Amino acid sequence: MFDDVMPGGGFLVATVPLGRTLTREKLTDMQKEFADVARKFVENEVIPRVDEIEVKAEEDGMPLVIKLTKQAGELGLLAVDIPEEYEGLGQDKTTSMAIAEAMYGCASFGATMGAHAGIGALPITLFGNEEQKQQWLPKLAYAELISSYALTEPGSGSDALSGRATAELSEDGKYYILNGEKQYITNGSWADLSIVFARIGDKYTGFIVDLHSEGVSRGVEEKKMGIKGSSTCSLIFENVKVPVENMLGKPGQAAAIALNILNLGRLKLGFGALGNCKYAIDLTLKFGSDRKQFGQPIITFDMQKGKLADMVADTYAVDALNYRAVGDIDKALEQLEHDDTYFDKMIQVLKTYALECSISKIAGSETLMSVANSAVRMHGGYGFCEEYRVERVARDNVVDTIFEGTNDINRLTIFATLTQNIFGAAMPFREFMENLDSDLRNGKVGRIDAEGPLGDEIADCMAAKRVVAYAIDHALIHCGKNIKNDQQVMAAIADMMVALYKMDSTVARAHQVMEDIGEKKAATHLDVARYICYKNGQIICNLATDIIHSVVTPGQLSQKLSNLKKLIACLERPVNVVELRRRIAGAIIEAKEYNL
Amino acid sequence: MKIGVLLKQVPDSEARIKVKADGSGIETGDIKYVINPFDEYGVEEALKLKKAKGGEVVIFSFGPKKADEAIRGALAMGADRAVRVDGTGLEGSDNYAVARVLAAAVKAEGMDIVFAGKQAIDDDSAQVPQLVAEFLDWPEVGPVETFEMVDDTTIKVERAIGGGSKEVIQSALPAVVAAEKGLNSPRYASLPGIMKAKRKKIDVKTPDALGIPAAEMGAGAALVKVTKWSPPPVRAAGKVLKGELSETIPQLVKLLHEEAKVI
Numbered sequence: 001m002f003d004d005v006m007p008g009g010g011f012l013v014a015t016v017p018l019g020r021t022l023t024r025e026k027l028t029d030m031q032k033e034f035a036d037v038a039r040k041f042v043e044n045e046v047i048p049r050v051d052e053i054e055v056k057a058e059e060d061g062m063p064l065v066i067k068l069t070k071q072a073g074e075l076g077l078l079a080v081d082i083p084e085e086y087e088g089l090g091q092d093k094t095t096s097m098a099i100a101e102a103m104y105g106c107a108s109f110g111a112t113m114g115a116h117a118g119i120g121a122l123p124i125t126l127f128g129n130e131e132q133k134q135q136w137l138p139k140l141a142y143a144e145l146i147s148s149y150a151l152t153e154p155g156s157g158s159d160a161l162s163g164r165a166t167a168e169l170s171e172d173g174k175y176y177i178l179n180g181e182k183q184y185i186t187n188g189s190w191a192d193l194s195i196v197f198a199r200i201g202d203k204y205t206g207f208i209v210d211l212h213s214e215g216v217s218r219g220v221e222e223k224k225m226g227i228k229g230s231s232t233c234s235l236i237f238e239n240v241k242v243p244v245e246n247m248l249g250k251p252g253q254a255a256a257i258a259l260n261i262l263n264l265g266r267l268k269l270g271f272g273a274l275g276n277c278k279y280a281i282d283l284t285l286k287f288g289s290d291r292k293q294f295g296q297p298i299i300t301f302d303m304q305k306g307k308l309a310d311m312v313a314d315t316y317a318v319d320a321l322n323y324r325a326v327g328d329i330d331k332a333l334e335q336l337e338h339d340d341t342y343f344d345k346m347i348q349v350l351k352t353y354a355l356e357c358s359i360s361k362i363a364g365s366e367t368l369m370s371v372a373n374s375a376v377r378m379h380g381g382y383g384f385c386e387e388y389r390v391e392r393v394a395r396d397n398v399v400d401t402i403f404e405g406t407n408d409i410n411r412l413t414i415f416a417t418l419t420q421n422i423f424g425a426a427m428p429f430r431e432f433m434e435n436l437d438s439d440l441r442n443g444k445v446g447r448i449d450a451e452g453p454l455g456d457e458i459a460d461c462m463a464a465k466r467v468v469a470y471a472i473d474h475a476l477i478h479c480g481k482n483i484k485n486d487q488q489v490m491a492a493i494a495d496m497m498v499a500l501y502k503m504d505s506t507v508a509r510a511h512q513v514m515e516d517i518g519e520k521k522a523a524t525h526l527d528v529a530r531y532i533c534y535k536n537g538q539i540i541c542n543l544a545t546d547i548i549h550s551v552v553t554p555g556q557l558s559q560k561l562s563n564l565k566k567l568i569a570c571l572e573r574p575v576n577v578v579e580l581r582r583r584i585a586g587a588i589i590e591a592k593e594y595n596l
Numbered sequence: 597m598k599i600g601v602l603l604k605q606v607p608d609s610e611a612r613i614k615v616k617a618d619g620s621g622i623e624t625g626d627i628k629y630v631i632n633p634f635d636e637y638g639v640e641e642a643l644k645l646k647k648a649k650g651g652e653v654v655i656f657s658f659g660p661k662k663a664d665e666a667i668r669g670a671l672a673m674g675a676d677r678a679v680r681v682d683g684t685g686l687e688g689s690d691n692y693a694v695a696r697v698l699a700a701a702v703k704a705e706g707m708d709i710v711f712a713g714k715q716a717i718d719d720d721s722a723q724v725p726q727l728v729a730e731f732l733d734w735p736e737v738g739p740v741e742t743f744e745m746v747d748d749t750t751i752k753v754e755r756a757i758g759g760g761s762k763e764v765i766q767s768a769l770p771a772v773v774a775a776e777k778g779l780n781s782p783r784y785a786s787l788p789g790i791m792k793a794k795r796k797k798i799d800v801k802t803p804d805a806l807g808i809p810a811a812e813m814g815a816g817a818a819l820v821k822v823t824k825w826s827p828p829p830v831r832a833a834g835k836v837l838k839g840e841l842s843e844t845i846p847q848l849v850k851l852l853h854e855e856a857k858v859i
Contacts, residue, residue, distance in 0.1 A: 033672075033790050041784060076787030089787055592612075 006427045007328065007352040009418040009497060011504050012469060013432040016461045016511075022094065022327020023509040024319060025516060031095050035102040038077055045071065047105045050392070053229035054108065056221075065112050065229050066146060066190055073143025077103075078117040082125060086137035092330045093264070097271045097322065104275030105389075107396035108229030114272070115186035115230075116140070118265050119404075120147025123195045123206060126343050127249040127257050132208060136193070148191035148211075150182035150235050151258055158409050161255050165198035165237065167205060169244070176200070176207065176247065178215075178240040186403075188233035189218050195248065195257075196237070203252035207242050215240035226395035256347070263350045263357040265404045267329075270322050270360030273368040273400055277315040280368070280375040280393050281594045284308070287379050287388070289589070298378070299589055302582070307374045309531065309581035312588050314367045316528045316596050317502040317536075320509035321363060325356040355417040358410040359501050362494075365400035365407060372397050411494035412487070418497065419476065419483075433473050436466055436567075445566045447573075453519050453526055456573065457507045460533040463570035464503055464540050468496045470567055471544035474560065478551040489550060492543045499536040499543075506532040524587040524596060531580050537571045544568070597651035599642045600702050601675065602712035602724065603635045605659055605666035609717060619824040631666045634713025637775035639670045640782040641743055642711050649745070652676040656701050656710075658686075658694045664798055671793035672785035679705065683802035688815025688822075695727030697813070700806035703732060707770065709751070714739035714774040729772035737765050738774025 005014040027035075046053070046068055057064045072078060080096040082088020103110055121140040124132055139145040156163040165180025178198055185194065196209045209216070219234030249257055285308075288299030298304055332349045336342055350357075372394040376383035383390050401407045422429040439445050445466075450458035472493055479486050510529035514522040544564060552560045588594060607613060607627045614623040631639070642653045655670045655678035657663050667678045681697045702710055710732075715722035729736030740753040741762070749769045755776065757763045785793070803813050811817065835851070837844040852859045 030790060030794070033785075034787055037784055037787060037790070074786065075784055076789075080787065089791065 002428055002432075005328070006421070007332070007356065008421040008426060009355045009414075010421070010427045011501060012418075012465055012472075012497065013427055013429055016458050016504055017324075017508050018458075018511050019508075019515070021320075021324040021505060021508045021512070022330070023512050024098075024323050025509075025513060026327075027094070027098060031098050034080070034091075034095055035098045037075060038072075038099045038102040041072060041075060041077065042103050042105055042109070046109050050106045050108075050229075050389075053106060054392075056229060056231075063190055063231075065109055068109060069112055069116065069146065070143045072113060073141070076142070078113060078121075078143050079141035081117065081122065082137050082141045083133075086125075086133050086141065088137060088141045092333070093267075094323070094326050094330050097268060097326045100268045101271040101275040101322075104272065104279045106229070107272075107276070107392075107399075108227045110272050111186055111227045111230040111399075114265070114268060115149060116143065116147050116191075118268055119149035119261055120187065120191070120193075120195065122264060123149070123248055123257050123261050124208065126260065126347055127206065127253070128208075131245065132248070136208065145192040146187055146190060148185050148187040148194040148235075149261075150185050150188075150194045150196040150209075152184050153181060154183050154234075158406060160258060160405075161204055163197055163199070163204065165196070167198040167200050167207060167242065169200070170241070173244070175241040175243055178207065178209065178237040178242050180237050182235045182237075183219075184222070184232055184403075185235050187231055188235055189221060189231040194235060196235070197254045197258065198237075200251050204254035205251045206248035206254050206257045208246040208248055209237075209240065209242055210246075211235070213240050213242070224399070226392075226398050259354075260347050260350050262404055263354050266357040266361035266410065267322070267326060269400060269404050270318065270357075270364030271326075273364030273397070274315065274318050274322055276393055276397065277311070277318065277364075277368050277371045278594045280371050280390055281308070281311050281315060281588070283388075283390050283393075284311070284375045284378050285589065285592060285594075287382070287390075289592070291380075291382075298380075299585075304378055305585035305589075306578070306581045307378060308588060309584040310535075311371045311374055312584055312594060312596070313528045313531045313535070315371060315594065316509075316525075317506045317532050318360075318363050318367050319596075321356075321501050321505035322360050324505045324508065325353065325360055328356070329353050355414050355497070356501070358405075358413045358417075358494075359498050361400075361404060362407050362410050362414075363498055363502060365397065368393075368397045368400060408491070411491045414494040414497055415490040418472070418493070422472075422476070429469065429473075432465075432469055436469060440563050440566065445570065447570045452511075453514065454507055454511050454529060457503075457510075457529050457533045460537055460571055460573075461500075461503050461507055463567065464500055464533075464537050467540055467544045467564070467567045467571065468500050470564060471496065471547040475547055475551050478553070486551075489547055492547050496540050496543050499539045503533050503536045524584060527580055527584050527587075528596065530575065531577065531584060534575045534577055534580075541568045541571060597645065597649045597709070598705070598707045599645055599651060599653045600705065600707035600710040601635065601638045601642045601653060601655050601670065602698055602710060602728065603639065603655050603657045603666060603670055604632045604713075604716045604718075605629050605657070605663040606632045606716050606718040609633065613827075615825045615827045619826060621825055629662065629665060631669050632713050632716045632718075634715060634717070634775055634777065635670075636713070636782040637777065637779040638711035638713055638773075639673055639675060640780045641773070641775060643674045643783070644780065645709070645743075645745070646674075649748075651708075654679065654705055654707065656698050656705075657681070658689070658698055667798055668790075668793045668796075669785060671796045671798075672789040673783055674789060675796075677796055678798040680798055680800050681803065681806065682800050683804070683810060683813075685810055685814045685816075686803070688818055689813050690818040690820040691721050691723040691727060692819050693813045693817060695724045696731055697803045697806055697808055698724070699728045699731030700803075700808055701801060702728065704801075704806060709769050710734075710772045712738075712772060712774050714776055725772050725774040732770070732772070734770050734772055735767045736772040736774065737767055738772075739776030740773055741776050741778055743773060743779060 002014045053065050079088040080091045084090035153163045167176040196207050215238045217236045222232045289297045291298050336345045375390040376394050382388045421427045447459040448462050510525040513525045608630045611627045653675040655675050658681045679701050712725040726736050742754040746752050752766045754762045
């Protein structure tokens with residue numbers, strides 16, 4: 001086994017990274033203080049006004065949500081990622097993610113800020129030249145100007161690089177003349193500038209466009225299912241003169257900009273979803289403790305406890321994997337020398353973590369979807385009424401599975417990155433499989449021996465890795481190059497990777513907590529780790545079985561299935577899941593809040 | 597202008613307080629601590645005054661190292677530096693002793709005005725501002741709902757005196773001003789403020805260094821001794837009167853008169 005976890009899915013063939021992952025417990029005092037400021041601000045200034053935000057109320061001559069964004073800007077909440085040379089705070093990604101997590105409770109506000117500080121400003125930080133950074137970043141850092149990001153077009157959604165907007169050099173060579181239409185632009189109606197992608201001939205290229213220029217018009221607001229207080233509209237460019245010095249990066253660099261920006265955007269989305277999961281849990285706990293039926297608080301009914309335990313455990317797993325991913329990214333970034341090529345190197349690092357960022361996006365948004373769904377149902381009829389906050393959480397969350405690359409596109413990203421690293425030998429997959437095959441041949445398949453209160457869960461993770469690797473190996477062998485047509489298989493592989501990353505990261509975090517505060521105090525962490533391993537182990541076994549059934553030729557099927565069964569047998573052990581769920585729920589009900 | 601603020605670190609008002617089994621205090625293990633909310637109004641007023649008149653804002657606090665968290669919070673809001681009085685054998689100091697060392701610290705720094713919260717939300721004793729003023733031989737006004745400078749050495753404040761009436765007080769400086777809720781809306785610490793606060797200075801001084809013998813501090817020397825802590829009694833369940841209105845109304849009147857003794 002390999003202790004070194006390579007980015008891009010290396011956790012598949014590595015040991016459980018005990019003591020080697022970042023967990024929320026290891027955040028620095030300053031990171032916690034920053035997150036506290038963010039939390040306080042949202043709690044006191046934003047959440048009380050969420051209804052006004054939803055109807056796009058105005059105050060002091062500007063949309064309320066923009067006024068609040070500017071206030072958040074004044075507090076420095078949007079300057080975290082911007083380097084100190086450009087008047088930002090130059091903090092690491094962990095800090096920026098911890099803040100994103102803390103700003104839960106009003107997704108309209110979250111989307112507005114995210115489009116500005118994330119995809120709206122980050123392209124300039126990462127790809128802008130010195131003059132562009134000097135010109136724009138100080139104004140974006142404190143939300144003096146509001147930014148946006150314009151990639152999608154009516155005919156170009158998931159096929160993101162197929163846009164048809166054009167940029168033609170003017171005769172005097174001073175401008176690019178921009179023509180085209182961009183669609184679903186967050187902050188579209190009120191942004192001052194936008195990162196716009198357009199073709200110079202066949203070279204798809206990014207530009208920084210001043211949206212107050214002549215020839216820019218803004219479409220009508222979309223009527224959306226959720227995040228109703230954010231602005232989403234089209235931007236239409238008719239012969240807009242964009243100064244040549246506003247080209248971002250080089251001609252033809254759109255792909256590099258667009259896809260790399262999305263990596264961090266996806267991770268941030270995962271963190272935002274994490275915050276909202278905790279919010280939905282706390283709302284449900286409060287409601288379920290106050291609301292009595294049949295003479296007892298509804299949260300104390302066994303079926304509700306079961307749901308609560310799922311909400312809590314799944315949220316814990318997202319927490320563990322999010323911080324692990326950003327911790328690893330920061331560790332890699334810390335190694336970089338701060339020279340002229342720093343940002344190029346940073347882009348390379350982010351690229352290597354594309355798979356983990358996609359997992360965070362999928363795990364975060366889909367966990368929130370199930371948590372919010374349970375939260376609504378546990379509120380009964382009240383949960384269906386707008387007056388109750390869970391209703392909004394449920395509506396607002398839907399878009400999380402769509403923007404920053406749909407979750408389906410992210411599944412393809414996971415698959416593509418994984419196979420690239422397997423075929424490119426960036427991860428020692430072949431050696432892993434050789435060991436596995438030799439154990440199967442010699443009849444030596446079994447659970448590993450691991451010590452301590454989480455020994456069984458560590459063994460679960462290692463057994464699950466073998467199941468996943470076995471299924472992937474057969475999918476690749478049997479589908480070969482044709483696998484591009486087998487998107488269902490690719491999705492199943494991606495889902496196994498998500499489930500595995502959840503298990504692996506959860507066990508690592510719970511283990512860390514146990515080392516820090518002792519087994520007794522960490523009891524709920526350990527229960528959660530047990531449950532997450534059981535639950536995701538089941539998911540993995542089912543998906544792997546599906547894959548083997550689908551990809552293996554009939555002649556080989558019984559032998560392959562019997563091998564798979566041996567591997568799956570290593571995951572089978574007695575776990576009283578009902579009792580486990582009761583304990584997890586009981587602890588959270590007792591604490592009166594999600595406190596893990 | 598040299599503007600002082602007295603500040604205490606207290607348990608968050610939302611913290612779940614548990615009294616220790618032996619009644620000697622509260623369980624402090626998992627409690628989140630914050631700046632005493634009333635003191636936050638004091639910090640905000642001090643910062644506004646500094647903006648108007650220039651000078652510096654100095655935080656004064658009596659407490660252990662942990663109190664630095666709250667002090668840093670005030671520094672992050674914009675205060676310039678802090679003095680924390682700490683040392684061995686100070687546990688159990690009463691308000692009198694605390695006020696005495698705080699007054700000595702204020703005197704050593706030579707302040708023109710000192711703001712404080714009207715009381716700390718942990719023990720709610722509401723004595724320290726007055727005592728500090730007494731030890732300094734300064735006037736004290738509070739709890740104030742408004743604050744303004746009449747001229748460079750005179751302040752004008754308002755305080756509620758019941759029945760909706762306000763008392764308007766003018767005082768010469770130096771003075772201690774105790775803040776009431778609503779005096780202002782305290783600003784949030786900004787992120788750059790938090791970063792700067794890490795580099796601001798917190799001077800730690802012992803009572804001895806301030807001219808007050810350690811023997812006159814702590815539980816042994818306390819004039820007021822806390823003998824025991826106990827949680828407030830659990831509220832008994834309410835009564836539901838059942839039956840026709842003609843029966844329940846007399847019952848209710850009877851209970852209000854005889855049991856609740858409110859009518």
